[in-house]
Amino acid sequence: MHKEHTLTKNQQIIFDLIDKSTEPMKAYSILFNVQKKGIKAPLQVYRALDKLVEIGKIHKIESRNAFIACHNSSCQVAKATAFSICEICEKVTEISSAGLSKYLANFKDKDGMKYSKYNLEFFGLCKKCR
Amino acid sequence: MHKEHTLTKNQQIIFDLIDKSTEPMKAYSILFNVQKKGIKAPLQVYRALDKLVEIGKIHKIESRNAFIACHNSSCQVAKATAFSICEICEKVTEISSAGLSKYLANFKDKDGMKYSKYNLEFFGLCKKCR
DNA sequence: ATATTTATGTTATATTATTACACAGCGTTA
DNA sequence: TAACGCTGTGTAATAATATAACATAAATAT
Ligand SMILES: [Zn+2]
Ligand SMILES: [Zn+2]
Ligand SMILES: [Zn+2]
Ligand SMILES: [Zn+2]
Numbered sequence: 001m002h003k004e005h006t007l008t009k010n011q012q013i014i015f016d017l018i019d020k021s022t023e024p025m026k027a028y029s030i031l032f033n034v035q036k037k038g039i040k041a042p043l044q045v046y047r048a049l050d051k052l053v054e055i056g057k058i059h060k061i062e063s064r065n066a067f068i069a070c071h072n073s074s075c076q077v078a079k080a081t082a083f084s085i086c087e088i089c090e091k092v093t094e095i096s097s098a099g100l101s102k103y104l105a106n107f108k109d110k111d112g113m114k115y116s117k118y119n120l121e122f123f124g125l126c127k128k129c130r
Numbered sequence: 131m132h133k134e135h136t137l138t139k140n141q142q143i144i145f146d147l148i149d150k151s152t153e154p155m156k157a158y159s160i161l162f163n164v165q166k167k168g169i170k171a172p173l174q175v176y177r178a179l180d181k182l183v184e185i186g187k188i189h190k191i192e193s194r195n196a197f198i199a200c201h202n203s204s205c206q207v208a209k210a211t212a213f214s215i216c217e218i219c220e221k222v223t224e225i226s227s228a229g230l231s232k233y234l235a236n237f238k239d240k241d242g243m244k245y246s247k248y249n250l251e252f253f254g255l256c257k258k259c260r
Numbered sequence: 261a262t263a264t265t266t267a268t269g270t271t272a273t274a275t276t277a278t279t280a281c282a283c284a285g286c287g288t289t290a
Numbered sequence: 291t292a293a294c295g296c297t298g299t300g301t302a303a304t305a306a307t308a309t310a311a312c313a314t315a316a317a318t319a320t
Binding site: 008009010011040041043044047048051065 | 266267268269270271276
């Protein structure tokens with residue numbers, strides 16, 4: 001139940017673009033692609049991205065500074081994310097594994113740190129590139 | 131057995147600085163701090179950082195664009211890293227948990243992706259900030 | 261209707277990272 | 291020796307990523 005936000009105009013334009021894309025998109029590539037729709041400045045893009053990340057419609061792939069749409073209904077508002085990244089073709093897939101999320105959600109370190117969130121990025125070769 | 135490289139002058143200067151630091155250091159902060167030692171340009175810093183990451187003496191905290199020295203002898207040349215990050219004080223700790231690394235090293239997704247590497251970042255509040 | 265919050269538009273700027281080119285040091289080997 | 295490959299260095303310029311600051315408009319709450 002985390003996709004029920006009404007997006008604003010800019011948010012919708014930018015989400016649609018990312019959602020259509022088969023690969024992670026970078027902020028300035030997004031900017032370039034939405035300029036014909038009237039979004040002219042980096043900040044307009046970054047503001048929409050921030051909001052979309054916050055509400056869990058997209059995720060940021062930190063190691064790539066790029067964004068993908070969430071296609072995992074079980075990922076809890078971007079608080080627990082896992083991705084696989086192919087180091088050759090750069091294909092990124094969101095991992096949805098109940099076992100993995102359960103393991104990580106319950107993980108506790110020896111310092112008594114209480115975790116509210118995690119992000120995991122796996123790297124390797126995808127089927128095609130292997 | 132992954133710390134046995136002979137560092138070059140620039141690599142040693144930059145490693146020493148990061149190693150002394152109690153918090154993750156950013157590239158341009160490193161640059162500022164080593165200018166008195168003759169390292170004057172960003173590229174000199176980034177080249178040393180790249181090498182230090184490659185040989186596993188430091189790690190990059192992707193979500194922060196910052197670097198910390200490795201204090202975990204069991205992390206396999208930066209191929210399997212996990213950190214806890216306090217969202218208030220920004221303290222970062224490298225997690226060394228045999229259980230966790232074993233679980234992640236053995237994790238396989240349904241697409242048959244073969245992982246050679248992972249990076250995990252946990253976020254929450256540290257003891258002090260809780 | 262008024263206050264508050266959220267989103268927008270715009271300009272400028274800060275921060276992070278790489279490209280390109282010249283050259284120095286070192287070990288290999290022809 | 292000399293030629294070569296490899297790694298590291300120095301320097302300038304520039305690319306790519308992200309935010310600050312300020313003004314205004316739209317949506318929401320009291
Ligand atoms: Zn998701
Ligand atoms: Zn691939
Ligand atoms: Zn380590
Ligand atoms: Zn803290």
